Structure formats: C-alpha cells, structure tokens
Amino acid sequence: QVQLQESGPGLVKPSETLSLTCAVSGYSISSGYYWGWIRQPPGKGLEWIGNVYQSGSTFYNPSLKSRVTISVDTSNNRFSLKLNSVTAADTAVYYCARRSSLGGSSSWFDSWGQGALVTVSS
Amino acid sequence: SYDLSQPPSVSVFLGQTASITCSGDKVGDKYVCWYQQKPGQSPVLVIYQDNKRPSGIPERFSGSNSGNTATLTISGTQAVDEADYYCQAWDSRTYVVFGGGTKLTVL
Numbered sequence: 001q002v003q004l005q006e007s008g009p010g011l012v013k014p015s016e017t018l019s020l021t022c023a024v025s026g027y028s029i030s031s032g033y034y035w036g037w038i039r040q041p042p043g044k045g046l047e048w049i050g051n052v053y054q055s056g057s058t059f060y061n062p063s064l065k066s067r068v069t070i071s072v073d074t075s076n077n078r079f080s081l082k083l084n085s086v087t088a089a090d091t092a093v094y095y096c097a098r099r100s101s102l103g104g105s106s107s108w109f110d111s112w113g114q115g116a117l118v119t120v121s122s
Numbered sequence: 123s124y125d126l127s128q129p130p131s132v133s134v135f136l137g138q139t140a141s142i143t144c145s146g147d148k149v150g151d152k153y154v155c156w157y158q159q160k161p162g163q164s165p166v167l168v169i170y171q172d173n174k175r176p177s178g179i180p181e182r183f184s185g186s187n188s189g190n191t192a193t194l195t196i197s198g199t200q201a202v203d204e205a206d207y208y209c210q211a212w213d214s215r216t217y218v219v220f221g222g223g224t225k226l227t228v229l
Contacts, residue, residue: 012127036218046157046208048218059217062123065202096162099218107212108155112164 001026003098004113012090012120018083020116022096023076030054030074034099036109037070037081039092047092049097067077086120095119124213126221133227139197142224144192144209152211156185159223160205168207169194181214196226204228 008020022035037049050060054069060068067084075101083090094116097109126146134140144154156174157165167176169185172192182197192211196203209221 029187038220040143044135045223046210051218061218062216100170102171104153105151105212105214106153108170109157109165110167110170110176110209112166115164116153 002098002111004098004111006094006096006113007115008118009117010117010119012086012118013122014087014120015085018081018086018090018094018118018120020094020096020118021078022080022113023087024077024098027098028074028075029079034059034078034101035072036099037098038095038097038109038112039090040095040115041089041092049081049083049094062109066070070082087119091120124211124216124219126209126211127218128207128209128221128224130222130227131227133229134196134199135229136201137198138183140196140203140226142194142196142207142209144194144221144224145190146188146192146219149190149192149211150188152213154185154187154211156183156194157208158203158205158212159208165208172222178181199228201228207220215217 001024005023034051036051050070096113099112100110103108155168159165170220172187184195
C-alpha cells in the first residue's frame with residue numbers, strides 16, 4: 001500500500017521560497033502515475049498546485065504557474081515542491097498525493113499524505 | 123477558467139439520504155470524483171469516474187453525473203459521514219479543478 005509523507009520547514013518568511021518534499025513508500029515512482037501537490041488554507045477549500053510524472057513532465061495550476069516548480073527524484077523515490085515569492089496568502093496545509101487515471105478526462109487522487117502546515121510570516 | 127460550484131452546507135437526518143451537488147458548465151462531459159475530509163484529516167477518495175467506489179468505501183456512497191450537475195448521494199446517512207465533501211474534475215485548460223466544498227451535517 002502506497003504511503004506518502006511530506007516534510008519541510010513549517011515557517012517561511014515573506015518573499016522567500018517554500019520548499020517541501022514528499023517521500024513515497026510502498027510504490028516505486030518510476031513505475032508510473034502522476035504525483036501531485038494540493039494545498040488547503042486554514043478553514044478553506046482544496047486548491048490544486050500541480051502534478052509531475054516520473055519522466056519529469058509537469059502540469060501546473062495556471063494561477064500559480066509563474067511561481068511553482070515541481071520535480072521528481074526517482075532514485076530516492078520522492079518528489080518536491082518549490083513555491084517562490086511567498087506571501088501570507090500561501091499559508092496552508094500542503095498535501096502530496098498520487099494521481100490515478102484511466103485515460104481521457106478521468107483524474108483522481110487515490111492516496112494522500114498527512115499534510116504539512118506551512119506558515120508564511122516574518 | 124473552469125469552475126465547480128457546491129452548496130456550502132447540507133443537512134440530513136440520521137438514516138436519511140443526503141445529496142450533495144457539484145455544478146459546472148457541461149460537467150456531465152467530464153469525469154467527476156468526490157473526496158471526504160474530516161476535521162484534521164487528509165481527504166479520502168469516496169467516488170471516482172462519476173460513480174465508482176474505491177475499495178473499502180461503503181455501498182451507501184454513490185455518484186451520478188449528467189448535464190451541468192454531478193451528485194454525491196449518501197443513502198442511510200450515518201453520524202460518521204459528517205464531514206466536508208469536495209468534488210473534483212479535470213479540465214483541458216485548467217487541469218485539476220476542485221469544488222469549494224460542502225459541509226455535511228447529520229442531525
């Protein structure tokens with residue numbers, strides 16, 4: 001059974017870069033699937049950030065695309081998120097997840113990490 | 123951008139049927155999935171590809187999708203079903219889209 005675990009600083013200063021890593025166990029990233037990041041500001045809904053494939057190809061939320069980089073490290077079975085020029089509006093619980101699909105427009109996240117709270121504050 | 127709209131809250135009496143809607147332009151042409159999220163927990167997939175249940179999800183959860191509305195139905199709602207529910211679809215331009223979420227209260 002696949003398990004995902006987020007890690008990274010819980011506090012980031014405004015204008016700096018938020019960096020998180022998702023360690024995957026129970027499944028090899030090299031075997032396939034897209035892997036994604038989703039965030040949830042306190043008391044608010046879910047917002048998709050982006051997905052990365054084993055090959056390194058990516059899809060990003062158009063509203064965040066200019067600030068986001070998602071990369072994959074197959075040798076260590078993990079993938080990472082970088083969000084630059086952060087503000088208080090980027091304060092959220094950040095989740096990593098595995099994205100499944102059966103082709104076409106079908107797309108869902110079937111396994112999620114426990115989430116990591118990142119606060120943007122000076 | 124493509125948007126999915128959900129009612130902020132839905133209430134249902136214990137044992138009755140709850141219906142949570144997810145509205146979007148021609149959402150029936152897309153596949154919709156649903157997540158359940160309890161306070162302090164990660165989302166859990168309860169329906170994918172409109173009406174399929176992942177292993178371990180009770181049969182009382184079902185889904186449908188047609189026209190401009192997708193619906194999550196919980197039959198014989200139990201107290202443990204009280205949670206936030208989010209719909210999600212994939213759009214060719216905005217890719218992954220989530221609805222705003224619906225808080226289900228079991229009375």
